[in-house]
Amino acid sequence: MGWDLQLGELKEGYGTEDDIWKKLNYFFFDAKTTTTYKYGFFKALLENIYMTTPEGFMSYDHLFYDFTKIYWNLVVHHQLWQSNTKSRRSVIQGILEDAQVKYEVPKDWRFDRLPEAVQQSIVQQVKKNGKRYVIGAFYGDTDGVFYAFHLKDETLQMSLPVVQFLKKYQRLVTNLTNYQLAKFLEKYNEDFTQMLTRVEQVSQRASLEEFRRLLQTNTGDCCFYCGKTTRQTLHVDHFIPWDYVQSDRLWNFVLACPTCNTRKNNRVPAPQHLTALYAQNAKLQQLVRMDYFYAYSEQKLQELYQFATSNGYRVWE
Template sequence: MSHKLQVGEMKAAYLTDKEIWGHFNYIFSSKSKNSTTYKFVLIKSLLENLYNVNDKLELNYSSLYSSFAKIYWNLVIHHNLNQINMTDKRAEVQNILLNIQSKYQLPETVVFDRLSAEIQVEIINKVKKKCKINVMGAIYGDTGCTIYDFDNQKEQLRMNSTVYSFMLRFQRVLNYLTNYHLALFLEKFNEKGDTTNLLLKVENVSRGHPLINFIKCYPLFITGSVFTAERLLRRKMLTWIILSHGVLFRLTSSGI
């Protein structure tokens, strides 16, 4: 099974935008096995690290899982949100973070950035050790073995150049989509608020632009009164636009 792979090689060097959107739509759909929030948080972590790759589009796991650990700490400890699709169990990363919280007697009000450097390093290393075993191969498998190469022994991945370009161009949209589907997952297995409230919490766990800015842009997509890059986005891509009250609308151009 792909989630158990320790090394993965890309099976396609070039992908069209439509093919890449198809992969992300699959991850966000019920066809993808999402028993925890790992995949959503990994996508958010990749988006946060697009500018940390080298000239070969390689990214080390320390940078990747620094973002991953920060997001998870703030979801699990600061917001006390369950991350698995069973209310009577915890995801393995949850247990790691809760054990560290107990070990150092840390209050839930402490966000990741306020932790000491030593504790942050301990968290990142433990999360990286646990997650690289399953998480890297899971996204790799869901995208048809095309999104990146990865090597868990070297603790490094290499982005597909067309996927990397795509994620740069649609970084904000992908971030909103991931936040939304992460919030939907959390709503099902937590008793703390509805999707709208959870979206606000999800957005606050890592850096990014407020969802409200994206919501305000929606009328411009409808009228076409936006700059050229956004018009191309509207005409060419198949994606989800997030509106207020947790409603999703699929925008498709006549050419798709």
């Protein structure tokens, strides 16, 4: 069962936490690994875990945007070899290295710095090959328990118990994925130091300017937390810390003055701020491109808030 499948159905009857842990153990420790695709794709799935429809559907375009961003940062930004043989590059490593040359992108650039049209053209190429080499293989490595998919229709429907599981254990599963990815990369990239740190930062953007612009235009120029205006540049703050969500969604961003931002640090804001964020998002939804709020709901934001605290993030009072 694996990479050449055109479609796969969800295996019924594996919805308990024990079942899912068992499949995850196989995925991480026993399934054959010849490239880093499965780890890159798992990171993209985790980045999109709050981007599922109520029925569990995820968008190929979102998934492969994040997959491409992660892979670009591994291959071009960090120059890391992605397969278990030095004689042959993985197909997607090849696509990205060739794109870097073709578009003359400086090697130290992170993916989000590329012009929008160039990003989209690369994502489409990666998606085409990801459909061929990644979705079916990941499906096989998780024994058909994580999602159903259909390549031709571009559908991927997550198992709802798996979605809940990944939300509940997000911090653990993210760290485990990073650890295994770093371990694999170390084997084939001997000259590199601090592999785990590189891997942990691989989802990060070079810049949050896009979000700053949207917030400043639509919510005004004062601090979300203390309400003061300041001459200093406002920070673009991940309401639920980036360290936890590992993704950048407009509905999780606020503008904060440097004082509040520094005080808040890596904590979750107090509950009254959550209510204020619902209101900010309701307003923004009327004003920005719909895609920024894909699959968003207040209920999801509330769930994210609760899971962040149960995953150990302290509340900033």
